[in-house]
Amino acid sequence: MADLHSTQPILRTLMSWLALEDMARFEDARGNAGALLQRRLDDVLEAGYDGVQFDxxxxxxxxxxxxxxxxxxxxxxxxNHPEEAGPLAERLADAGFPCATLHVGWGMESPDEAARLIEAVLTASDRHPIPLFIETHRATIFQDAWRTVDFLARYPQVRINGDFSHWYTGLEFVYGGFENKLRFIEPVLERVRFLHGRIGNPGCMQVDIGDGDETAHPYVTHFRMLWTRAMEQFLRQSEPGGSLFFVPELLSPKIYYGRTFPDENGVLREECDRWAQSLVLRGLAQQCFAEAKRRVDAGSGRVR
Incomplete structure (x- = not known):
């Protein structure tokens, strides 16, 4: 777990409550809501996570x-609509949440409509106050890298939840040169304060990466580059004791994220153990954070 009393900027790793849905690990506790809740939270704590992200x-x-x-x-x-931002921010702040990630809009909004949504989120965040991180997600106003970069030029105070598997797969980041795309989204990486941990390949946005071996899974290298660069920017800008959040978010096959394949009896099974894979992703993120800190220290950045 992260040292929450540290004066240094820290990486805080949380588990996604949505990711715990339908996990085989908790099959024996289903049917007893109270026992399931406590079992999940006990396992999250025992695994060394700093907390949970709830919907x-x-x-x-x-x-x-x-x-x-x-x-x-x-x-x-x-x-979905500008008038929803304030009440949501107020409710979350009153409940004690220190921050939230948001899907904003459906991606079909005109530039003016999208701008009003962004302004409403920024106003709600300031008024209540609670940091609200707009997510890079399909079916939102930030589903597209070009549009996101363009809006960040207009609203540089926006802060981002980087769920980059949506872009890596959905925008086929390897087509046209991954390094070119990485340079283009630098304004996004500069503003990341929250990361959803999921790795995709150019064809599928949530895949098994085994133990994270980059030779067997070369796209892991690209996600390490994305995460490390975002972490570098956070460390260069953060105030003492600032937090960057990383949340593995490997979602259920019931919502078509986790892949299933037939076993030897023809029964569909999940591609991987999502609990174990979440720990692999967390380990990769911690390695990326250590590397980002090394780079910042070597370059005389803010962190020491």
Missing amino acids: VVFTSDQLAHCRQRGLGIAATGRV
Whole structure:
């Protein structure tokens, strides 16, 4: 777990509550909501995570059990219309969430409509106050790298949740040169304060990466580059004790994220153990953070 009393900028790793849905690990506790809640949180704590990211249907019981275990929290939500941003931010701030990631819009908005959404999120974040990180996600106003960079030029105060598998696969980042794309999205990487951990390849946005071996899974190298560069920028800009959040978010086959393949009996099984893969992703993120810190220290950046 991260040292929350450190004066140095830190990486805080949380587990996604959505990712725990339908995990085989908790199959034996299904049918007993109270036991399932406690089992999940106990395992999150034992695995060394700093907390949990909940969606907007969180309960007071969930938050109370997190507090009892010393687990931190974060939230995720959606803003479809400008008038929704304020009430959502107020509700999350009142519940004690220190920050939230947001899907904003559906991606079909005109430039003016998207601008009003961004302005509403920024106003809500300032008014309540709670940091609101707009996510790079399909079916949102930030589903496209060009549009995101363009809006960041207009609204440089926006901060980002980088869920880069949506872009890596959906925008085929290797087509036309990955390094070219990396340079182009530098304004995005400069503003990342939250990362959703999921690795895709050029054809599928959530894949098994085994133990993270880059020879067997060359696209892992690209995600390490994305995460490390974003972490470098965070470290150069962060105030003492600032936090960057990393949340493995390997989602269920029921919503068509996790892939399934037939076993020897023709029964569809998940491609991987999502709990174990989440730990692999967390380990990669921690390695990236250490490398980012080394680079910043070597370059006389802010961190020492």
